[in-house]
Amino acid sequence: MRFHPSTVQSTTDTPLGQVWLAASPLGLCGLWFDGQRHLPNALPTWPQAPQHPVLREAAQQYIQVSDIYISQRDLDKAIGNWERATYLTPGLIPIHAKLATAYKRTGANKKAIREYLTLAFNFQRMNDTEKAIQAVQRALRLERAGELFDGQTNTWSFFTYGVITQSQQPP
Numbered sequence: 001m002r003f004h005p006s007t008v009q010s011t012t013d014t015p016l017g018q019v020w021l022a023a024s025p026l027g028l029c030g031l032w033f034d035g036q037r038h039l040p041n042a043l044p045t046w047p048q049a050p051q052h053p054v055l056r057e058a059a060q061q062y063i064q065v066s067d068i069y070i071s072q073r074d075l076d077k078a079i080g081n082w083e084r085a086t087y088l089t090p091g092l093i094p095i096h097a098k099l100a101t102a103y104k105r106t107g108a109n110k111k112a113i114r115e116y117l118t119l120a121f122n123f124q125r126m127n128d129t130e131k132a133i134q135a136v137q138r139a140l141r142l143e144r145a146g147e148l149f150d151g152q153t154n155t156w157s158f159f160t161y162g163v164i165t166q167s168q169q170p171p
Contacts, residue, residue, distance in 0.1 A: 003029060008049030012087040022046065023054035050089045059089035075102055091122050113139045
């Protein structure tokens with residue numbers, strides 16, 4: 001099978017395994033499960049393009065399905081669809097915020113912390129340092145055992161995100 005030279009790809013996890021999606025300027029041009037017999041050999045060489053309009057639309061459909069599950073009070077299924085949306089299109093700030101809240105509500109604090117740090121990273125990329133610091137502070141409040149704080153050097157692992165200076169103290 002021949003594909004357009006501008007074909008791009010993204011992946012998402014599903015209950016049945018990882019799925020590869022391919023899009024071209026003409027639209028969605030392929031969907032395969034990992035290891036499927038007809039998985040194109042060229043697929044790994046196609047650039048990742050989570051911002052492609054077709055792939056963004058696929059992410060939006062996952063978000064819409066999540067809204068249905070929330071209305072049915074099925075948080076676990078909503079979380080799964082929000083996760084798929086963020087795999088397809090990273091940087092969906094409102095969805096990362098929903099995931100952080102949902103994980104916190106279900107007691108999955110490590111996952112909530114990861115989402116708050118993802119939010120901090122995205123806010124920092126947008127030059128919104130105040131919101132980035134707030135997201136990091138939320139992550140710190142969830143961390144009860146102090147795993148994220150390195151008491152020996154008085155620094156935090158958040159330095160890699162560039163949002164906290166050494167002089168700032170934990171909340």
